[in-house]
Each structure stands twice: as structure tokens, then as C-alpha cells.
Amino acid sequence: SYRKGGYHAVRIGDSFAGGRFIAQRKLGWGQFSTVWLAYDTQTSKYVALKIQKSAPEFVQAALHEIEILSAITENDPKNEKCVVQLVDHFKHRGPNGQHLCMVLEFLGDSILHLIRYNRYKGINLNKVREMCRCILTGLDYLHRELRILHTDLKPENILLVSTVNPSKDPIRSKTPPILERPEGSLTGGAAVNVIEKKLKQRARRAVAKIAAERRGGVPEPKPERCLDGIDFRCKIVDLGNACGADKAVAEEIQTRQYRAPEVILQSGYSFPVDMWSFACTAFELATGEMMFAPKPGPGFSEDEDHLALMMELLGKMPRKIAIGGGRSKDYFDRHGDLKRIRRLKHSSLSRLLIDKFKFPETDAREFAEFLTPILDFDPENRPTAQQCLQHPWLRQTETKTG
Numbered sequence: 376s377y378r379k380g381g382y383h384a385v386r387i388g389d390s391f392a393g394g395r396f397i398a399q400r401k402l403g404w405g406q407f408s409t410v411w412l413a414y415d416t417q418t419s420k421y422v423a424l425k426i427q428k429s430a431p432e433f434v435q436a437a438l439h440e441i442e443i444l445s446a447i448t449e450n451d452p453k454n455e456k457c458v459v460q461l462v463d464h465f466k467h468r469g470p471n472g473q474h475l476c477m478v479l480e481f482l483g484d485s486i487l488h489l490i491r492y493n494r495y496k497g498i499n500l501n502k503v504r505e506m507c508r509c510i511l512t513g514l515d516y517l518h519r520e521l522r523i524l525h526t527d528l529k530p531e532n533i534l535l536v537s538t539v540n541p542s543k544d545p546i547r548s549k550t551p552p553i554l555e556r557p558e559g560s561l562t563g564g565a566a567v568n569v570i571e572k573k574l575k576q577r578a579r580r581a582v583a584k585i586a587a588e589r590r591g592g593v594p595e596p597k598p599e600r601c602l603d604g605i606d607f608r609c610k611i612v613d614l615g616n617a618c619g620a621d622k623a624v625a626e627e628i629q630t631r632q633y634r635a636p637e638v639i640l641q642s643g644y645s646f647p648v649d650m651w652s653f654a655c656t657a658f659e660l661a662t663g664e665m666m667f668a669p670k671p672g673p674g675f676s677e678d679e680d681h682l683a684l685m686m687e688l689l690g691k692m693p694r695k696i697a698i699g700g701g702r703s704k705d706y707f708d709r710h711g712d713l714k715r716i717r718r719l720k721h722s723s724l725s726r727l728l729i730d731k732f733k734f735p736e737t738d739a740r741e742f743a744e745f746l747t748p749i750l751d752f753d754p755e756n757r758p759t760a761q762q763c764l765q766h767p768w769l770r771q772t773e774t775k776t777g
């Protein structure tokens with residue numbers, strides 16, 4: 376993809392916007408862009424530089440994303456609404472064409488990293504609560520104040536607020552920002568995310584353990600996963616698929632596992648689709664597993680498996696909803712039963728949390744009471760982000776059982 380119309384190749388030390396931003400290291404990439412940690416020489420702060428591919432369709436998409444990010448930033452001058460902010464934007468000419476660049480505030484690892492780091496075991500509920508409050512604050516802001524749908528909410532698109540503070544971080548004070556292109560071998564820039572640091576520590580421990588075993592020594596007991604030092608505040612990012620509520624035209628939105636039933640059935644959609652994805656994300660944080668991971672099977676499609684999984688966990692879809700969408704006839708008979716998947720194994724959310732994920736009964740019941748209304752098949756019945764923020768589950772600070 377590093378060709379005409381594609382990504383812009385960046386080397387550490389490269390400068391942008393007339394020397395204002397200096398590339399430090401790569402933070403990530405997506406279908407549209409590469410994202411770099413950069414040092415802002417004007418403010419002496421680190422930023423994330425999202426460098427879009429250069430072909431016209433990517434330029435168009437970046438302009439759209441910049442428009443949305445500008446509205447987000449302008450209407451949140453105190454930066455307290457839990458959605459990523461745009462610092463600046465500019466054009467950069469390179470061998471592959473003209474690239475739009477978005478300068479974003481620098482954030483930490485995604486909560487998908489957090490779930491992986493925790494070995495898919497689920498995060499402590501108090502921390503899940505804290506993250507849920509942030510995500511809902513962000514959604515409430517997007518929905519109620521800006522009338523924007525995100526349409527791709529999922530763990531990958533929620534980033535932790537980086538705790539790495541330039542003035543306090545020992546690593547950074549020892550490693551000043553790179554200000555020009557280094558010669559010879561390239562080493563990464565200064566800002567390191569907390570989880571990444573911990574993963575490196577873990578790798579070192581694993582090597583030390585193998586060495587100890589080779590020596591015939593007693594291996595150290597497996598260290599408990601330590602999440603200390605991680606700030607559980609987070610922000611919603613990747614507004615590339617966001618759209619105004621009155622301009623929601625795309626038919627297929629959302630990443631498969633976080634897709635709402637009305638999108639599968641093509642019954643029309645609005646803000647409640649983000650609420651569905653939110654509930655799937657909260658479940659995944661608390662359990663370490665995706666709520667719905669559909670697969671096609673003999674005689675049925677991925678969509679049909681998805682609808683079946685939803686009904687196994689949430690009960691039968693009301694007939695009116697099941698038969699009301701543009702694609703309903705492909706999946707449901709006129710009674711509102713799935714045509715090709717006949718036998719469903721019913722469970723309930725709280726039973727699943729207790730039996731499979733070993734939640735204490737009270738925790739399971741309370742968490743299920745919070746999530747179940749958000750997973751209503753009828754989007755009109757789902758609570759809004761604002762209503763969810765009032766839920767007693769989020770107001771709690773301690774769980775009795777820890």
C-alpha cells in the first residue's frame with residue numbers, strides 16, 4: 376500500500392507542517408492511514424499524527440473525519456467529554472501524493488490491548504464501571520449535543536487516556552524527543568504506553584523463568600496480572616465512519632460482532648445502534664470474551680447465526696421486529712421464527728455470567744440488570760446514553776465481592 380494513492384512512508388525524525396511536528400515512532404495503522412507519535416515543537420507536547428492515504432476517496436474520507444472532529448473539539452473546550460480531540464490538520468506532499476494529516480491528542484493503548492493484556496479473563500467490575508462511564512459520557516455527547524452516530528464502537532476504537540505525563544515520566548525525561556532524523560539504527564521515540572511497558576516486563580520475566588528452569592531452579596510462581604498504574608479513563612476514537620443522524624444512509628454499518636439487529640434486518644437505524652455496540656463492549660471488558668461471535672454453518676449464514684445467538688441469550692425476538700425489516704423474509708418465517716436454525720438453546724445473561732464466567736451471583740444479577748435493557752431488540756425501547764449514566768450500577772463504587 377506504499378504506492379501512489381496509498382500510505383505515506385515515514386521515517387523517524389521526519390518533520391511535518393514546516394518543521395512543527397517530528398515523527399517519533401509508529402503508533403498504529405488502519406485501512407485509511409498510519410498513525411505516528413510525533414513531538415510538537417511549538418507546544419513541547421506529544422501528539423498522534425494520523426497520515427491518510429492520498430487517493431481521492433481517502434482525501435474525501437479525511438475531510439469528512441476532520442469536519443466531525445472539528446465539531447467535537449469546538450464544542451468541548453474543556454476536553455471533558457471523552458471523545459478524542461483534533462489539535463490541527465494540514466496537507467503533506469510526498470512521493471505517493473498529497474496526504475491529509477490529522478493532528479490528534481496523544482492517547483494510550485486501546486481497551487482491546489487491555490483485554491488481551493489481562494489474558495482474556497475479564498477486568499475487575501469497578502474498573503469496567505469507570506470505563507463504561509467514560510464511554511457513555513462520550514456517546515451522550517456525540518448523540519445528544521452533536522447529533523452524530525459513531526457506527527463503529529468497539530474495544531479497538533476506545534483508547535485509554537495515556538498516564539505517561541511528560542514531566543513525570545522517568546523514561547521520557549531520560550529519553551528526550553527525537554528532533555532530527557537519526558543516523559544508523561533507529562530506536563523508538565520516548566512516549567511508551569503503560570500496557571506496552573508491562574508487556575515488555577512480562578516478556579523479560581518469561582525469559583528469566585525459562586533460564587531459571589534450565590538451571591534446575593524452582594520457577595517463580597506465575598505473577599498476578601497487575602493493572603496498577605493504568606488509568607481507567609478512556610476516550611472514543613476513529614470518527615471515520617461517524618455520520619449525522621439525519622444523514623445515516625450506509626446500509627451495512629458496524630463491525631460484525633458489535634452490529635445491532637436492526638442493521639442486520641435492515642429496518643432503519645439511529646442512535647440506538649451505538650448503544651447496542653456499547654453493551655457488547657461492556658460485556659467483553661467484564662468477561663474477556665465477545666458477546667456474540669457468529670459463524671456461518673451448514674445451511675445457514677453468518678447473519679442467521681448472529682440472530683440465533685442473540686435470541687439464545689436475550690429471548691425470542693418480538694414478531695413485529697423480526698418480520699419488520701427489509702431482509703426479514705430471508706431469515707424469518709411469518710411467525711417470526713428463524714427459517715433455518717430451529718432449535719435454540721436458551722440461557723439468560725445472568726446465568727451465563729454465573730455458570731461460564733464464574734461471577735458471584737449479586738455481581739451477575741446487577742450487571743445483567745444494567746445490560747439487558749440496552750440489548751432490547753426494539754431500538755425504541757433501548758435507554759439512551761444519558762439514561763444509562765443514571766443507572767444505579769454505574770453509581771456504585773465498590774462491589775461487595777470485589
Ligand code: ATP
Pocket residue numbers: 402403404405406407408409410423425459479480481482483485531534612613614615
Ligand atoms: P480503521 O481501518 O480502523 O478505520 P484508520 O485508518 O481510520 O483505521 P484509526 O483507527 O483512527 O485509523 O487509527 C489506527 C490506530 O492508530 C488505532 O487503532 C490506534 O492504535 C492508533 N491511534 C489512533 N489515534 C490515536 C491517538 N489519538 N493516540 C494514540 N494512538 C492512536
Ligand code: MG
Pocket residue numbers: 405531532613
Ligand atoms: Mg480504527
Ligand code: MG
Pocket residue numbers: 405407613614615616
Ligand atoms: Mg477509521
